[in-house]
Amino acid sequence: MQAATSCDLKFRSTTPTARRNKRFSHAIPKRVSVTCGYRSESFSFPNGVSVNRADWQSSCAILSSKVASVENSGGLADKIAAVNGHTNGSVNLGIVAVESTNGKLAPVPVQPLTITDLSPAPLHGSSLRVAYQGVPGAYSEAAAGKAYPNCDAIPCDQFDVAFQAVELWIADRAVLPVENSLGGSIHRNYDLLLRHRLHIVGEVQIPVHHCLLALPGVRTACVSRVISHPQALAQTEHSLDVLTPHAAREAFHDTAAAAEYIAANNLHDTAAVASSRAAELYNLQILADGIQDDPGNVTRFLMLAREPIIPRTDRPFKTSIVFAAQEHKGTSVLFKVLSAFAFRDISLTKIESRPHHNRPLRVVGDGSFGTAKNFEYMFYVDFEASMAEPRAQNALAEVQEYTSFLRVLGSYPMDMTPWSMTSTEDA
Numbered sequence: 001m002q003a004a005t006s007c008d009l010k011f012r013s014t015t016p017t018a019r020r021n022k023r024f025s026h027a028i029p030k031r032v033s034v035t036c037g038y039r040s041e042s043f044s045f046p047n048g049v050s051v052n053r054a055d056w057q058s059s060c061a062i063l064s065s066k067v068a069s070v071e072n073s074g075g076l077a078d079k080i081a082a083v084n085g086h087t088n089g090s091v092n093l094g095i096v097a098v099e100s101t102n103g104k105l106a107p108v109p110v111q112p113l114t115i116t117d118l119s120p121a122p123l124h125g126s127s128l129r130v131a132y133q134g135v136p137g138a139y140s141e142a143a144a145g146k147a148y149p150n151c152d153a154i155p156c157d158q159f160d161v162a163f164q165a166v167e168l169w170i171a172d173r174a175v176l177p178v179e180n181s182l183g184g185s186i187h188r189n190y191d192l193l194l195r196h197r198l199h200i201v202g203e204v205q206i207p208v209h210h211c212l213l214a215l216p217g218v219r220t221a222c223v224s225r226v227i228s229h230p231q232a233l234a235q236t237e238h239s240l241d242v243l244t245p246h247a248a249r250e251a252f253h254d255t256a257a258a259a260e261y262i263a264a265n266n267l268h269d270t271a272a273v274a275s276s277r278a279a280e281l282y283n284l285q286i287l288a289d290g291i292q293d294d295p296g297n298v299t300r301f302l303m304l305a306r307e308p309i310i311p312r313t314d315r316p317f318k319t320s321i322v323f324a325a326q327e328h329k330g331t332s333v334l335f336k337v338l339s340a341f342a343f344r345d346i347s348l349t350k351i352e353s354r355p356h357h358n359r360p361l362r363v364v365g366d367g368s369f370g371t372a373k374n375f376e377y378m379f380y381v382d383f384e385a386s387m388a389e390p391r392a393q394n395a396l397a398e399v400q401e402y403t404s405f406l407r408v409l410g411s412y413p414m415d416m417t418p419w420s421m422t423s424t425e426d427a
């Protein structure tokens with residue numbers, strides 16, 4: 001087996017776009033090893049994933065057609081280049097194709113990646129490909145644009161798919177939400193951080209400015225159902241009590257998908273909580289603007305990559321770790337770990353606990369009163385120091401003494417952009 005850095009692949013033409021692009025030239029990232037001459041039927045990846053050649057080829061076709069529709073949509077992209085109510089020239093908004101119906105141009109949403117699309121694909125061109133969960137108009141797309149200006153934002157239908165897109169080299173980075181100032185932690189992504197091997201290389205915070213959207217002509221009083229991402233519903237709970245007190249609330253994959261669903265199904269009794277950019281993309285009217293319960297509603301996103309960045313000391317850095325206490329040591333370990341940081345004057349910015357999936361229960365007691373069943377946890381801690389600083393290294397050396405498991409998820413620059421409650425662009 002020999003490592004290759006570039007090759008030409010012919011692939012099955014499954015779509016008109018793919019047929020147009022019959023020959024597909026791409027660079028294969030160095031760490032991917034490919035059997036030369038294409039005699040072998042499978043490809044191996046650093047994580048041990050072996051991929052059948054037919055799968056690779058058909059997935060190239062699927063992804064190529066997605067990318068081609070992205071590339072063809074420049075005109076409309078200019079018109080819709082507003083994120084969360086503000087013009088945003090930094091996101092590559094080539095994410096909505098344009099179809100002509102009766103001489104009129106109408107936006108056709110590009111399908112997000114699904115788990116079945118996940119086979120290795122090459123890097124395209126020079127712009128960074130950034131996976132996010134949701135469809136165009138989601139806040140996560142705005143976060144991807146803030147984190148990586150001029151990136152190609154790749155919509156994924158689930159968080160897990162975004163992780164895998166990076167692991168399989170379909171995307172170069174993922175940008176995923178981890179916490180919101182009103183709704184709290186997005187637990188799923190904490191669990192996925194542990195399950196996958198990606199590194200945190202940065203963070204971005206996005207002011208989230210929600211609108212209530214409906215089909216043109218629909219009045220707020222006629223809305224009997226409000227759909228959105230559970231976090232968005234939680235962030236607008238009190239506003240919705242006032243605006244639509246009798247409407248049922250239903251969870252949706254993401255805010256923009258809820259808006260898209262209303263438009264696609266011509267639902268006159270349903271409204272969505274989503275961004276003003278989603279209103280523009282899916283031709284909905286804004287019934288109410290700024291309906292987040294706190295005007296300073298902010299969501300924090302992590303930037304994830306296959307490789308860690310080198311920690312520095314010339315600007316404020318944050319480090320994220322996850323650990324499990326040594327068995328039978330109980331919660332006193334948490335106190336000891338926190339003191340390791342306190343003694344070194346290192347501030348913690350976040351602590352989160354999740355079930356210890358390998359060891360969820362600890363049975364204690366000598367039997368005289370029965371047995372107590374205590375839950376075991378994984379603790380996630382963010383602290384304000386760079387791993388390049390001796391005090392951080394010493395703190396972690398001490399933490400290691402009390403823990404059965406310790407992983408540094410990443411040491412990365414803090415988002416220090418000036419505070420602005422209303423503008424995604426200025427944030």
Ligand SMILES: O=C(O)C(=O)C[C@]1(C(=O)O)C=C[C@@H](O)C=C1
Pocket residue numbers: 133134137138139140141177180186208229231232253254255256299
């Ligand atoms: O649904 C979206 O638009 C998302 O980007 C997801 C998400 C989240 O998961 O918290 C991101 C930001 C807002 O807090 C609401 C929803």
